[in-house]
Amino acid sequence: MEKLNDDLVEKKIRELNxxxxxxxxxxxxxxREFIFEDFTGAVAFSVKVGIIAEKADHxxxxxxxxxxxxxxxxxxxxxxxxxxxxxxxxxxxxxxxG
Incomplete structure (x- = not known):
C-alpha cells in the first residue's frame, strides 16, 4: 500500500460522491456525514461500518x-x-x- 499523490487524490475524489x-x-x-432519522439508525450503521472495517483490517x-x-x-x-x-x-x- 502506498500513499497517493495530490493529483491522484484530486482525480479520485471527483469520482466519490x-x-x-x-x-x-x-x-x-x-x-462524509451520513444522516439518519434517529440514534438507533445511526448506531446500526456505525456497527455495519465497523464490520466491513474489521474484515478489511482497515x-x-x-x-x-x-x-x-x-x-x-x-x-x-x-x-x-x-x-x-x-x-x-x-x-x-x-x-x-442500500
Whole structure:
C-alpha cells in the first residue's frame, strides 16, 4: 500500500460522491456525514461500518451522534490517503445507499 499523490487524490475524489478531502494534523482524510432519522439508525450503521472495517483490517474514525454518523478514512501508517481508503469510502457509501 502506498500513499497517493495530490493529483491522484484530486482525480479520485471527483469520482466519490458525497465525500470531502480534509486535512487534519497535516494528513489528508476522506470524510462524509451520513444522516439518519434517529440514534438507533445511526448506531446500526456505525456497527455495519465497523464490520466491513474489521474484515478489511482497515479502520476508520466513526463518530456516532443522534441522527448522524461521520466517517473518516485514511491510512494512519502512511500519513495520508491510499487506494484502500477510497475503496473503503465507496463501500461505506454502498452500505448507506442500500
Amino acid at each position: 458525497g465525500w470531502d478531502v480534509v486535512v487534519v494534523d497535516g494528513e489528508k482524510r476522506l470524510v 479502520h476508520p474514525v466513526v463518530l456516532t451522534e443522534w441522527g448522524k454518523v461521520t466517517v473518516s478514512w485514511w491510512s494512519h501508517s502512511l500519513g495520508g490517503l491510499s487506494e484502500k481508503d477510497f475503496e473503503m469510502a465507496e463501500r461505506t457509501s454502498m452500505l448507506y445507499e
